[in-house]
Amino acid sequence: xxxxxxxxxxxxxxxxxxxxxxxxxxxxxxxxxxxxxxxxxxxxxxxxxxxxxxxxxxxxxxxxxxxxxxxxxxxxxxxxxxxxxxxxxxxxxxxxxxxxxxxxxxxxxxxxxxxxxxxxxxxxxxxxxxxxxxxxxxxxxxxxxxxxxxxxxxxxxxxxxxxxxxxxxxxxxxxxxxxxxxxxxxxxxxxxxxxxxxxxxxxxxxxxxxxxxxxxxxxxxxxxxxxxxxxxxxxxxxxxxxxxxxxxxxxxxxxxxxxxxxxxxxxxxxxxx
Amino acid sequence: xxxxxxxxxxxxxxxxxxxxxxxxxxxxxxxxxxxxxxxxxxxxxxxxxxxxxxxxxxxxxxxxxxxxxxxxxxxxxxxxxxxxxxxxxxxxxxxxxxxxxxxxxxxxxxxxxxxxxxxxxxxxxxxxxxxxxxxxxxxxxxxxxxxxxxxxxxxxxxxxxxxxxxxxxxxxxxxxxxxxxxxxxxxxxxxxxxxxxxxxxxxxxxxxxxxxxxxxxxxxxxxxxxxxxxxxxxxxxxxxxxxxxxxxxxxxxxxxxxxxxxxxxxxxxxxxxxxxxxx
Numbered sequence: 379x380x381x382x383x384x385x386x387x388x389x390x391x392x393x394x395x396x397x398x399x400x401x402x403x404x405x406x407x408x409x410x411x412x413x414x415x416x417x418x419x420x421x422x423x424x425x426x427x428x429x430x431x432x433x434x435x436x437x438x439x440x441x442x443x444x445x446x447x448x449x450x451x452x453x454x455x456x457x458x459x460x461x462x463x464x465x466x467x468x469x470x471x472x473x474x475x476x477x478x479x480x481x482x483x484x485x486x487x488x489x490x491x492x493x494x495x496x497x498x499x500x501x502x503x504x505x506x507x508x509x510x511x512x513x514x515x516x517x518x519x520x521x522x523x524x525x526x527x528x529x530x531x532x533x534x535x536x537x538x539x540x541x542x543x544x545x546x547x548x549x550x551x552x553x554x555x556x557x558x559x560x561x562x563x564x565x566x567x568x569x570x571x572x573x574x575x576x577x578x579x580x581x582x583x584x585x586x587x588x589x590x591x592x593x594x595x596x597x598x599x600x601x602x603x604x605x606x607x608x609x610x611x612x613x614x615x616x617x618x619x620x621x622x623x624x625x626x627x628x629x630x631x632x633x634x635x636x637x638x639x640x641x642x643x644x645x646x647x648x649x650x651x
Numbered sequence: 652x653x654x655x656x657x658x659x660x661x662x663x664x665x666x667x668x669x670x671x672x673x674x675x676x677x678x679x680x681x682x683x684x685x686x687x688x689x690x691x692x693x694x695x696x697x698x699x700x701x702x703x704x705x706x707x708x709x710x711x712x713x714x715x716x717x718x719x720x721x722x723x724x725x726x727x728x729x730x731x732x733x734x735x736x737x738x739x740x741x742x743x744x745x746x747x748x749x750x751x752x753x754x755x756x757x758x759x760x761x762x763x764x765x766x767x768x769x770x771x772x773x774x775x776x777x778x779x780x781x782x783x784x785x786x787x788x789x790x791x792x793x794x795x796x797x798x799x800x801x802x803x804x805x806x807x808x809x810x811x812x813x814x815x816x817x818x819x820x821x822x823x824x825x826x827x828x829x830x831x832x833x834x835x836x837x838x839x840x841x842x843x844x845x846x847x848x849x850x851x852x853x854x855x856x857x858x859x860x861x862x863x864x865x866x867x868x869x870x871x872x873x874x875x876x877x878x879x880x881x882x883x884x885x886x887x888x889x890x891x892x893x894x895x896x897x898x899x900x901x902x903x904x905x906x907x908x909x910x911x912x913x914x915x916x917x918x919x920x921x922x923x924x925x926x927x928x929x930x
Contacts, residue, residue: 388833389740396733397748403801404754407766410776414769453675460668464660472672475680481908483862485882486901489889490683493690498894525679548661557663579756586759588865589882593889606761606865613765613869622769625762632757639757640750 408629415626418619426623434600435608436627438516442591442604443584446523450580451573454531459565461532462539463547479528487525488593491518514596519604522590527580534576535569542568571646578642582635586628690898702899710876711884712903718792718880719860722799727853729800730807731845737808738815752808755801760865767798768869790872795880798866803856810852814845847922854915858908 416423426432457476461469479487495501495512505512512518542565550560588606595602603611605624612621702708737749755763771778771788781788788794818841826836864882871878881904888897 392732392736393740393742396729396736397744399729400733400748400751403797403804404751406777407763407770407801408754408758410770411762411766414766449675453672456668456671457676459664460672463662464665464669466665466669472676475676478680478684481858481912483864483882483901483904483908485862485864485885486905489885489897489901490687492889493894493898494683494686496894497892498690499686521679525683528679544662551661551663557667560662561664582757586761586865588759588761589886592864593886606759609761609765610869618769621765625759625765628759628762632754632759632762635757636750636753639753640746 408632411622411625411629414618414622417622422619423623423626426617426620427627429620431600431603432608432620432624435603435605435624438519438603439585439605441516442520442523443581445520446527446584447577447580449524450527450531451577453528454535454573454576457532458535458539458569459561461536463544476529476532479525484526484587484589485593487590488522491521491525491590491594513594514598515602518594519591519602522594523584523587526587526590527583530580530583531573531576534572534579538569538572539565571642571649575639575642575646578635578638582632585631687898687901690894691902694895694899698895699899699902702896703903707875707879708881708884708900711879711881714792714795714877714879715861715881718795718799719857719863722796722803722860723853723857725796725800726803726807726856727849730804730852730856731811731849733804734808734811734815738812752805755803755805760802760863761869763801764798764866764869767801767866768794771797771870789870790874790878792878794870794872795867795878798870799860799863802863802866803860806856806859807849807852810855811845811848814848815841818844847919850918850922851915854911858911861907861911862904 415426457472461473482490492513493499495505495518510517512521546564547560550564555563586606587604588610591604592607592610595604595607597603597607597611599608599611605628609621609624609628612618612624733748733752737745737752768789770776771781771794773779773782773787773789775789778788786793788797822840823836826840827833831839862882864880864886867880868883868886871880871883873879873883881900885897885900885904888894888900
């Protein structure tokens with residue numbers, strides 16, 4: 379660290395450059411949304427965010443996000459338990475498949491669901507007979523949201539459980555504790571912060587997913603439009619105040635998520651120590 | 652853990668957890684991917700080739716590849732600098748700066764997209780400044796690149812940061828005692844150590860940028876042959892219900908993504924061999 383003192387100029391130059399870059403690239407777009415949303419005053423803003431279509435899109439986004447978080451939490455807990463506590467054949471394959479949605483472009487994620495449930499799929503006649511519509515309907519949006527956020531929670535838990543090892547659980551099991559008791563009393567305290575952290579990341583992505591949802595939504599106003607899709611619709615209709623007003627809700631959510639994230643990361647690090 | 656392989660399972664819940672994991676994994680990931688494979692096997696090979704090599708599609712690869720590459724290179728340089736600043740220096744506001752890195756993860760891409768676009772059009776806050784110098788940002792490749800820089804920056808910073816934190820300062824101290832200058836010791840001692848992490852961050856940013864849609868679609872302008880990216884082309888094929896073309900182009904994109912990840916894996920394993928002295 380002595381070296382740093384010798385070159386204060388380089389240090390402050392690098393800090394200044396980083397700060398300017400982050401301010402222009404990351405903060406300016408955030409602030410710009412808020413300013414543009416209120417540019418025409420409070421009244422148009424309130425009108426835009428309380429528009430029935432806007433409220434409907436908020437509701438759909440909330441629904442999809444909650445379902446995705448619940449499904450991925452259940453999956454994340456079981457998958458990380460399965461992967462970190464046991465040795466079995468095919469474990470590598472399962473880990474690879476879990477991470478796969480991260481490498482797939484959102485558009486391709488949407489495409490594979492269209493191919494699975496769309497008109498050319500062998501499932502289509504059955505779905506039609508049962509009167510279930512998945513693509514261009516709410517279930518498709520929910521599925522796409524689950525897909526793009528699928529690994530988010532298990533990815534946070536698995537490293538923590540791998541580091542914790544399985545001795546404690548084995549001891550508890552040998553002393554006669556049941557699975558649920560072991561999980562609740564032994565495992566859960568280890569993964570608490572990682573789980574919350576994963577849920578926060580999952581919420582952020584689920585709320586904002588655009589590409590995959592866009593492929594699977596029929597873009598029906600008031601029916602299959604999530605907030606990002608509704609924003610697109612308003613923006614393309616040159617209703618900039620409306621688009622930025624609805625965006626501002628997502629910006630506020632993003633700021634809350636960032637604050638939660640850094641609090642959780644701090645608590646998680648403290649917990650490890 | 653490896654030596655305990657044949658041990659009996661003491662911890663309960665293997666069947667249940669494996670069952671739930673495999674079921675959900677199949678429903679959400681495996682079956683949809685299989686339908687991609689099944690559908691692609693029905694495509695005729697000559698049609699596939701003519702679709703993926705048609706001039707408009709080739710132009711879209713070029714746009715996607717160029718912009719993603721330039722953005723990932725910018726991110727590698729700037730991301731390395733930001734990681735360095737965050738790890739090595741103490742200054743007021745450091746924790747806030749650290750938290751800000753994740754803005755692109757937290758902000759929905761569509762919101763980032765409209766915000767960047769609206770700022771950089773000729774009459775916008777930023778666009779009007781560039782317009783004076785005759786540079787158009789929105790609806791050009793420069794605009795696409797800016798959106799991709801926004802998306803990719805956390806990948807590089809978050810990949811380099813932990814490695815830089817763990818780097819033992821004694822090598823630098825030794826180098827400086829032996830008379831090495833700071834620049835010399837950076838390029839000869841620090842850079843080789845963090846290079847694998849930098850490559851990993853670069854690759855993730857690059858792969859993500861190739862597939863990015865939400866933030867790019869607004870700023871791109873989407874003129875065929877000029878600013879039309881490959882994901883957008885897939886999207887427009889889908890809107891015309893041309894599933895065969897959409898799937899063909901998607902297969903090329905998937906192949907490119909896997910190739911990038913494979914190259915990264917090779918580079919990583921080679922780097923770890925060099926570091927551990929086996930190679």
